[in-house]
Amino acid sequence: MTTITRPAVHKxxxxxxxxxxxxxxKLAAVLILLPPALIMFSxxxxxxxxxxAYYSGFSWNGYGSPTNFVGTQNYERLFDHSVFHTAxxxxxxxxxxxxxxxxxxxxGLALLVYRKTPTNTLFRLVFFLPYxxxxxxxxxxWSFVFDGDYGITAMMFQSLGQESIYVLADRQWAFPAIxxxxxxxYFGFHMMIYIAALQSVPKDLIEAAKLEGAKPRQVAMxxxxxxxxxxxxxxxxxxxxxxxxxxxxxIPLTNGGPSNSTHTIVTYLYTFGLSRLNIGFGSAxxxxxxxxxxxxxxxxxxxxxxxxxx
Amino acid sequence: MLLQHNKEFAMKRFNKHQYAAMRKRGxxxxxxxxxxxxxxxxxxxxxxxxxxxxxxxxxxxYYDDIIxxxxxxxxxxxxxxxxxxxxxxKTRLPTLLQSGQRPDIFYSWGGEGLRDQVEAGFVRDLxxxxxxxxxxxxxxxxxxxxxxxxxxxxxxxYATVVGFWVNTxxxxxxxxxxxxxxxxxxxxxxxxxxxxxxxxxxxVGGQDGWPMHFYWGYLATRLAGGDGIEAAKTGxxxxxxxxxxxxxxxxxxSFVELNPFQSGFMGTSYERASAMFGDGEAALHLMGDxxxxxxxxxxxxxxxxxxxxxxxxxxxxxxxxxxNEHSFGGMNGFAVTRDASxxxxxxxxxxLNAENQRKAASLGIFVPVAEGSxxxxxTPYARRVAEILDESTFHQVFLxxxxxxxxxxxxxxxxxxxxxxxxxxxxxxxxxxxxxxxx
Numbered sequence: 001m002t003t004i005t006r007p008a009v010h011k012x013x014x015x016x017x018x019x020x021x022x023x024x025x026k027l028a029a030v031l032i033l034l035p036p037a038l039i040m041f042s043x044x045x046x047x048x049x050x051x052x053a054y055y056s057g058f059s060w061n062g063y064g065s066p067t068n069f070v071g072t073q074n075y076e077r078l079f080d081h082s083v084f085h086t087a088x089x090x091x092x093x094x095x096x097x098x099x100x101x102x103x104x105x106x107x108g109l110a111l112l113v114y115r116k117t118p119t120n121t122l123f124r125l126v127f128f129l130p131y132x133x134x135x136x137x138x139x140x141x142w143s144f145v146f147d148g149d150y151g152i153t154a155m156m157f158q159s160l161g162q163e164s165i166y167v168l169a170d171r172q173w174a175f176p177a178i179x180x181x182x183x184x185x186y187f188g189f190h191m192m193i194y195i196a197a198l199q200s201v202p203k204d205l206i207e208a209a210k211l212e213g214a215k216p217r218q219v220a221m222x223x224x225x226x227x228x229x230x231x232x233x234x235x236x237x238x239x240x241x242x243x244x245x246x247x248x249x250x251i252p253l254t255n256g257g258p259s260n261s262t263h264t265i266v267t268y269l270y271t272f273g274l275s276r277l278n279i280g281f282g283s284a285x286x287x288x289x290x291x292x293x294x295x296x297x298x299x300x301x302x303x304x305x306x307x308x309x310x
Numbered sequence: 311m312l313l314q315h316n317k318e319f320a321m322k323r324f325n326k327h328q329y330a331a332m333r334k335r336g337x338x339x340x341x342x343x344x345x346x347x348x349x350x351x352x353x354x355x356x357x358x359x360x361x362x363x364x365x366x367x368x369x370x371x372y373y374d375d376i377i378x379x380x381x382x383x384x385x386x387x388x389x390x391x392x393x394x395x396x397x398x399x400k401t402r403l404p405t406l407l408q409s410g411q412r413p414d415i416f417y418s419w420g421g422e423g424l425r426d427q428v429e430a431g432f433v434r435d436l437x438x439x440x441x442x443x444x445x446x447x448x449x450x451x452x453x454x455x456x457x458x459x460x461x462x463x464x465x466x467x468y469a470t471v472v473g474f475w476v477n478t479x480x481x482x483x484x485x486x487x488x489x490x491x492x493x494x495x496x497x498x499x500x501x502x503x504x505x506x507x508x509x510x511x512x513x514v515g516g517q518d519g520w521p522m523h524f525y526w527g528y529l530a531t532r533l534a535g536g537d538g539i540e541a542a543k544t545g546x547x548x549x550x551x552x553x554x555x556x557x558x559x560x561x562x563x564s565f566v567e568l569n570p571f572q573s574g575f576m577g578t579s580y581e582r583a584s585a586m587f588g589d590g591e592a593a594l595h596l597m598g599d600x601x602x603x604x605x606x607x608x609x610x611x612x613x614x615x616x617x618x619x620x621x622x623x624x625x626x627x628x629x630x631x632x633x634n635e636h637s638f639g640g641m642n643g644f645a646v647t648r649d650a651s652x653x654x655x656x657x658x659x660x661x662l663n664a665e666n667q668r669k670a671a672s673l674g675i676f677v678p679v680a681e682g683s684x685x686x687x688x689t690p691y692a693r694r695v696a697e698i699l700d701e702s703t704f705h706q707v708f709l710x711x712x713x714x715x716x717x718x719x720x721x722x723x724x725x726x727x728x729x730x731x732x733x734x735x736x737x738x739x740x741x742x743x744x745x746x747x748x749x
Contacts, residue, residue: 059748061715062404063430077748148574166574169516171730257517258576259727275401276716277426 049290056284061277074284083260084285087268090175094246094264097179098186098239103232106187110194111220124195128188135185139252142181143168146253168254171261178253178262182246190235197231198224233304240300244293265289357388358654360644361406361413364393366603369675373661380660387653400715407432407647414650415658418464420455420641421707422714422749427645428463434646437462439655447664451705452679455641464645465662468676469705470598471639471695472524475605476621480509480593488621494532494561494628501570504593511570512594513587515580516729519722520710524596525565526725526738527709528625528638529558535633536704539712543746550743551736554632559728559735561628566729570594576730581608588614596625598639599677599695622691624698637702640711641679713746720745 021027056074058066078084109127113120130138145152148166157164167177201224209223225232247266250256256263256271263271269289273282362373370393377389392413394402399417406412407427418424427433436444440462445453448466456464481488484507486500504511515521531539534547534554542550572578572592580597581604587595588609595601599622606614614620627634644662646654660666667680671687677695678684684696699705710718724738733741 061426061430063408063426063432148577164573166577169574169577171732254577255517257519257726259730259732260723271719275397276719277404278716 052283052286052290054283055280056287058280059278060280062279066280070280074281075288077281078284078288081272083263083272084268086261087263087265090262091244091246091264093175094179094182094243095240097183098243099236102183102187103190103235103239105183106190106235107194107225107232109187110191110198111224113191114195114198116199124191127191130185131188131192133185135248136252138181138185139249142177143253146177169258171258174254174258175262178250181249181253182243185249186239186242190239193231193235193238194228197228201227236304237297237300240296241293244289244296265292355386355388356651356653357390358415358651358657359413360389360391361399361403361416362391362393363399363417364395366675368673372670372673372675375669376661376666380657384653384656387657389657403427412647412649414654415644415646418456418643418645419707419711420464420643421712422717423711424456424463424645425458426714428458432648433463434648434650434655435461435463436465436646436655439659440465444659447667447680449679449681449699451702452641452643455705455707456643456645464643465658466641466643466679467662468643468670469639469641469679469695469699470600470677471624471637471698472528472596472598472708473625473695473698474623475587475595475597475601475615476623477587477590477593477615477619478621479615479619480504480590483507484509484593486593488623491623491626494529494565494626497626498565498568501565501568501594505569510572510592511568512572512596513578513583513592514571514575514596514729515578515583516571516576516726517578518580519719519726520708521580521583521597522725522729523708523710523718523722524638525562526558526728527706527721528596529561529628530555530709531633531636531638531706532625532628532631533557533561533633535631536636536706538632539706539709543713548743550746551739555739555742556735559724559738562725562728563731563735566731571729576726584608585610590615599691602689602691620691622694633704633706635702636704636706637698638706639708641705641707714749717742717745717749 018027021030055066057069057071059068059070059073060066109123113123113127133141144150146167148154148164148169151167153167154164165173167173205223205227206219209219214222244264245266246264247270250262250264250267254262256267260271265285266289269282269285272278273285370391373391377391381387381389403416404427407416407430412432418427424433437460440453444465445462452466452469453462455466456462476488478488481500481504484500484504486503488500491497491500501511514525534542534552538547538554541547542552542555547553572583572586575583578586583595584597584601584605585608586592587597587601588605588607589611595605597605602622606612609615625638644658646658662680664680664683667678667683668686670676670678671683671685671692674688674692677687677692677699684693684700687693687696706712708718709721712718713721720742724733724741727733728735728738
């Protein structure tokens with residue numbers, strides 16, 4: 001039967017394509033396999049998104065159904081709020097630190113430990129350890145490290161004869177401290193991506209470069225790194241999206257303080273939307289976060305795709 | 311008429327879930343079921359579910375005893391207590407109230423938070439029951455905390471008062487006579503004297519926000535008075551950006567310039583501050599009366615500041631203030647949800663009766679509100695608190711609760727900002743007013 005219908009396929013008509021897929025069982029597969037995923041996706045992604053967009057038009061405290069429609073007032077307040085500006089710039093800082101410090105650090109370490117030897121396995125484990133820790137636990141541990149009375153930083157300052165700094169209580173130092181913790185927490189993850197990619201770089205290429213007289217640094221720069229570009233693109237994507245989502249490290253470290261100077265977009269929407277029961281306002285912040293994440297993701301994909309073609 | 315009667319009959323005899331299920335099937339069916347079940351109904355149990363913020367084991371035991379007593383008197387009623395940690399309680403309550411898991415009785419701080427729940431129609435009006443002799447056992451200010459637009463929506467359990475816990479050993483070292491302090495200026499002089507003798511004058515849990523709000527909130531209460539704060543809600547005297555609230559910020563900032571707090575106070579949590587006071591690291595701690603036992607438990611020795619060196623003094627008076635006779639603290643109690651059974655109200659009335667209030671006093675778990683129950687208080691501090699409450703002509707509930715969740719959080723924020731000098735008193739007051747407008 002398939003042989004008889006085959007010539008018709010060349011016309012590429014829509015009706016024919018449907019007919020063909022019906023015959024080949026593709027349509028049946030789609031009809032059976034798509035609904036579970038589609039329903040899940042709409043129920044837990046699309047629907048909440050639409051809900052948030054709807055709620056963001058109301059002044060609503062979460063009781064009953066929203067009735068007090070305020071138009072764009074939530075958005076106006078959001079963009080006027082100085083803490084939201086701080087949250088935006090903090091999030092931008094996190095993205096920059098992830099891209100400029102965390103990723104090169106991870107790449108450097110990956111180049112050092114990617115070969116399969118027992119010592120390297122040990123180092124890999126040590127570097128990967130922070131990533132395994134739960135975020136809240138990591139946050140708590142670091143809040144002890146930064147403690148101005150008993151913490152390690154305090155001891156360092158005291159042994160240098162200086163007065164100890166209360167890092168997390170200081171508006172100037174609290175956010176750099178958070179960035180340090182985040183780099184420490186996630187560089188191991190990026191390192192693992194690079195290690196996996198480096199191990200798949202063909203050995204003969206490296207051998208060839210060495211025979212040509214390339215030094216290890218040159219091998220890394222001109223052979224290995226260009227060959228793992230796809231992994232770097234992926235890890236960059238994770239770094240950006242991850243930075244937009246940072247929440248559970250900040251809560252135990254500073255809880256957004258001192259005086260709301262260390263919020264990210266997510267802690268901002270949690271603090272000012274959820275815990276203050278301004279659900280409408282929080283929804284507006286969530287919508288902004290979604291648009292940002294979506295925009296950045298699309299832009300990043302375009303930019304890196306172009307880079308690959310040239 | 312007959313239908314209505316049957317509905318009430320069913321409502322009384324069935325527990326909430328059965329009733330809800332019946333209502334779904336329609337009233338006729340309900341009546342039929344009620345008639346068919348006949349004698350079974352009388353044996354049906356009513357369960358009253360109570361939701362309470364997590365508390366100490368001693369207090370849990372206190373409730374368990376009351377439950378046992380009530381259940382013995384009312385064999386067909388079962389009481390269930392459920393406890394949720396403080397912060398989680400606040401965020402989960404709105405969801406719980408709207409779900410099928412709605413408790414019958416829930417813990418409440420009164421004020422604007424309760425208003426939100428009332429306006430959404432989740433709270434049962436208790437006015438009739440309260441006026442039927444129930445509210446007579448409490449002072450007026452306690453009932454007022456649960457009164458909105460002349461209707462009563464809850465009943466008080468206990469009151470808390472904010473004041474300075476003092477380590478007199480340290481104040482004596484600095485030559486400060488703490489008991490003689492009556493005005494804010496005298497307190498400032500004491501702070502200077504303490505600092506000069508190398509003692510940290512006060513600890514504060516700045517990271518948590520609300521401990522710092524005690525300073526701004528109490529100063530605002532002293533300056534504007536409880537009635538002034540009520541007036542500000544409706545925009546009187548410039549609302550919350552009015553003179554008294556700006557002045558409160560100015561006083562707090564000039565106080566902070568004296569360097570009264572421990573180093574890095576914005577990174578200290580309440581628990582930590584409480585422990586530091588217990589360890590004798592500072593002379594003063596502006597905190598609620600409830601910190602007596604926690605501060606001891608959190609100290610390194612587990613003993614805290616020994617009682618002979620421990621004093622609890624009221625917040626000093628502020629010159630020209632309208633609220634120098636007023637007190638500042640909490641008024642905590644319970645509210646009943648809309649569909650709760652009459653048994654729930656009956657149990658609440660039993661739980662909060664004068665006898666059980668006296669029992670709480672004698673156990674020393676909190677300072678009960680029922681009049682006369684303070685006679686049973688066994689620590690001098692609790693009696694001191696009862697005295698302050700007695701003398702007070704207006705008990706202002708914590709601003710971060712009385713003004714509702716959102717405005718309250720703003721009050722906490724600006725208190726911390728003022729203490730760090732990152733905003734001006736005018737900006738601080740304006741931010742509170744703005745939050746109030748947008749609530």
